[in-house]
Structure formats: structure tokens, C-alpha cells
Amino acid sequence: MPELRQDLVTERWVIIATERARRPTEAGCEPVKSEDSNCPFCAGHEAQTPPEIWVARSSGGPNQPGWKVRVVANRFPALRVEGQIDREGDGIYDRMNGIGAHEVIIETPDHKTELEDQPVEGIATVMTACKERMLDLLRDERLRYILMFKNVGRQAGASLSHPHGQIIATPITPSRVKRKLEGAREYYRRKERCVFHDILRQEQRDGRRTVYENGGFLSFCPYAARFPFELCILPKRQAADYHAITGEEINQLADALKITLKKLALALNRPQYNLILHTAPARRARRRDYWDTLDQDFRWHIEILPRLTEPAGFEWGTGFYINPTPPEESAQYLRELTI
């Protein structure tokens, strides 16, 4: 069973997940496998993964070929669903058992079709899978936060090259998420305006950091970007929870993702990157009072972080980033690129 431990000074939690050390390819030590002959995520290899939890398919029976998007449990999970949450002291420290969920969204049966290469409907199905899994996981009262993310490339943490996303649900709200929520709440308290709405308006008015815009979403390089070509995709409609997205918005999001990721792939020759979907934490009875302003002050959004530079001692020590490329330059380059 994995274990969660809390740092006494920063209150940051870590997952001590010894089972992951037994993964066949230790992350970051061996190259990503690109051959598809042995890929457990390819069509025809369904038996190599745990059974599907969610699926969109055009033909075939459960765990058979004919699927378009498939969600399965991670075979080497960082957290496990079984058991009750058990918190305890350990000397002066705090720990709890590693209850949670860790799932894989296999975006396509085809090993070589990156997310941005799919038609808009295909991307919409992937983002629907994410919504449906969140709605299901939210029924589990032990889970406080659900993160959907995507690692592309070995340096970005991927151990398999077949296009896939991941969902991790944690029994605590992570410290970085809390700070984002608290920052948004503090801004609202001062101004009575949602900080994400102010950012949307500012970026639309200014335009220098805009990459793409459609009826539902704005794709732009953030003002205080940490990395060259860092991107944010922000919905125009106020909503704290990704799982409240409508069918029409999913299509608009799929369009924004396709164009943004396609431009990024062209500009930087398919860079390694992380994609992160920031949504509000689960609000169940216990903490509802604490987060009761979220619906007005927080808005879900997507961050895309290309891994062109490595965070080094300065970044690790301070949380302060050195970015050699102004976001205005990254955005102009992407905006003007014809795809």
C-alpha cells in the first residue's frame, strides 16, 4: 500500500509509492518505447491492461478491439482505491495510507495518432471521457481532488509513447491547488470580480499574448509564463468545475486544444510537454463552508507546459522561474503560424 507523508515545514504531501519502482521501465531512466509491437495501449492488446472502466466504441464487446477511447486503471498506481483512510502520527510527523485512484485515458487505438492529429470529434470524446470519469469518482466521498494530466515525451515523465492522459484522485487537496484557490478567493474578496474573468478580458483587449480564440475559449501565453511557449486555455463561461462542461463547450474546447497543440507541435517540432487540467476540489459536506465561494471566484482551466528548459537549483529553491522567452514573443510566433 502506498503511503502519504506530510512535510512538517511546508505542509506539502508526498506519495511514497514503492510499488511504482517495480515498473518495467523505471521512469526517467530508460527511453520511451516507440515501437508499437508490444504496446499495451494498442488495439488488439486489450488483455495487457486492467479491464476498461469507461469506453467509447463503434463495435466489439468489452475489452475487445473496436473502441475509440478507453479508460483503465493504472497497472502501477501511485494510489489505491481499496481500504479506508487511516491517518496517524509517526514521531513528530504525519502520514496516511495511500487511498485514491489512478486511471489511464487511452486516447486512441492507434499508436501514432497524437491528440492534436485526431479530428475534433475524437478530441471531444477524450475530453468527455475525462468529464465522465470525474463525475463517477466524485461519488467517492474519500476523494478530495481529481487531477487530469498528460505527459508527452520521456523528459515530461511519460513511460509509454502511445497517446494517453491520466487521472489521479487524491484524499487531500494538494497544497499548490489550495494556494491557487486562496489566491483567487483573495482577489475576489478585494475586487468582487473573478480573477480569471479579469485575465480573460485583459488578454482579449491586449491581444499580444493571444494564440487562438473561438466562441467558448481563449488560448494564450500567460503574462507571468514560467517557460517558453507556456500556454493557458481558459473557458469564457464562469465555471469552477470541469465536470459542469456542456456538450457544446466540449466541442469548442476540442477545437481550441487541436489548434493550440497543432501550432505548438509545428513551432517546436513536437516538443515534450505536460498538460494539466485545473478544476475545483470536490466539495462535500466537510469542507463546503471553506470553499463555498469557489463557484464565483475560481474557474477551471488548462495549462500546457512545454519542457524545453529544465528547472534547476534556483527554481527548486525559490519557486521563482527564469524564462528566457517573453510570452508576447511565444504567442506572436504561434498566432502567426499557419496550420
Place this chain on the structure above:
Amino acid sequence: MPELRQDLVTERWVIIATERARRPTEAGCEPVKSEDSNCPFCAGHEAQTPPEIWVARSSGGPNQPGWKVRVVANRFPALRVEGQIDREGDGIYDRMNGIGAHEVIIETPDHKTELEDQPVEGIATVMTACKERMLDLLRDERLRYILMFKNVGRQAGASLSHPHGQIIATPITPSRVKRKLEGAREYYRRKERCVFHDILRQEQRDGRRTVYENGGFLSFCPYAARFPFELCILPKRQAADYHAITGEEINQLADALKITLKKLALALNRPQYNLILHTAPARRARRRDYWDTLDQDFRWHIEILPRLTEPAGFEWGTGFYINPTPPEESAQYLRELTI
């Protein structure tokens, strides 16, 4: 002139340092040069660096061979010393000009002698250089925080392989530093004990995470380690400021660093790593009231972060780390290693 920009939601600052993009080897894109023929940090190549700011030498004149440790300005600085601090709004955002200092501590004239390969006296001279530079930079009232760090290996952010450390002084206290200070203050407020002293006692009593101990320092793997073989070197005497270290303590620290880094190099075949010296922020008139409890609640310390795994989407999204190796296992391995 570099520019500092603040993220509106998280209050995190970033440095937009366009001048660094002009570095001859763009960090993270080209391999670290290991040939010493062209290395600007090697003895005999003093003219290739800016003039020395601090030096320990056995012979020769300024900027001539005969030195043991040499501190020079970074040729591609993230922040610049010249000018007055100028803060301004930019639409709804905040920015300031990039005032600060960025120096390089060249640890040895010999390209191949890693820090841990130096005799204890050599390491003590490097750590003295760091103290002396901090004392000098603290006289500049514009500077709020001074970070000493060391990047070893390309993946850890190093662009030159010649052994060196760096010092960056920033005009604001970085958000991650503030959180560490606030965590320590909150702990003291509750318990009337320094959290670092409690950690020292707990680790000495428990012993499972200890790597090495001498009269002045404890070297151990932290309870909530984010990475396999993550290490902390903690002084036994309460002191918030590294620059208050005594001559005897510098020798003890040099011994602890030599043994800890030597064990790490042997255990993992010279891994890439970041070393970070966490010290208290500069306390000048303006903020003295805010940080007036630091002397009792915060203690300077060193973190060593081997770069064996890559932070990925989950870590970027949550600040929550997945560590496949329990610190007890890392520590036992290092403790029992004969060097």
C-alpha cells in the same frame, strides 16, 4: 534589462530574462561541454570571465592563475545590479525591472575535481566564499533574498561542467521561501519550539533516515522526501542566517558535505543533482517587524536533490510528489556505504 512579472493568482514571480536566450549553449538543448580546452572557468582562462569579485589564492595577481576559489559575475545574468528598482502596473498585472545579482563561485581551477573530491579545506574555502559574498550583498538594501545553489549535470540545469556554484540575489522574497518561513513560524507559535530543532531530535532518536553526523551537522533523508536519495544537511546550532556560520562550523559543514556527496556519487554513479542553501531573507528596516521571530523559528539548511526522476504533470499540477523510494531505504544504503 530583465523584467520581473507576478502571476495574478498564485503571486509567484518569474524573471523574463531575454538576454539569457543569447547564451552560447542554450540550457537544456545542448550537451554539457566536458572538454576543458575551452572552459572559461579553468586556470589560465581568467580573461574569459568578468573580473573576480572575491578570490582565495596562493599566488599570482588579480585575474591571474594561482587561485583556489574564484567568484565572478555571471556573463549571462538573470538579474542585473545596475539601476533603481522600478515597480509598475501593466494592465491588471504587476511587474518590476530585474534588479539583483547573479554570481558564479568557481570552486576549483581544475576542470575535473568535483566538490566532494576536494580536501575538506578546499570545500571549506568554497563555503567561505559563499558566506563572504552573502555578507557583501547584504549591504545592498535593494536585495531581499540571497540564494546559493549548485546545478550538477545537464538535466539539473548546468550549462558548463566545470565545478561551480551560483548565487542569485533577488529584489523580492520568493513565494516558496515565504511559505517555508511561514510554516516554521506557525509551528513555533503553536509549540514554542523550532521545527528544525524538533526534526533534528526526531532524526537523531529514530536513526533510520540518518546518513552521517558530526559535531556540528546531521545529514539525513527527509521524512517526506520528494525524490529518491533526497538529502538534507542541518546544523545543530540554531541560526537563521548562513552568513552567521563560524569558522569551526564551516569545517564541520565541509566534512558533512564531502562525506554526503561522496556517498551519493558512489551510490548512484555521480548522479545529476541540485544543491540548495536555504537561508533567512535579508532583514532590513522595512520588513523587520514581519520577520522578527526568524532567529528563533527558522534555521538555515542545505537540500540536495538528485535528478533521477522527472517531475511530470501530476507534480506540476499539484506540488504533490510521487517518490518510488522510501527515504529509510535511501538512507540505509548511503549510511552503510564505505567510502
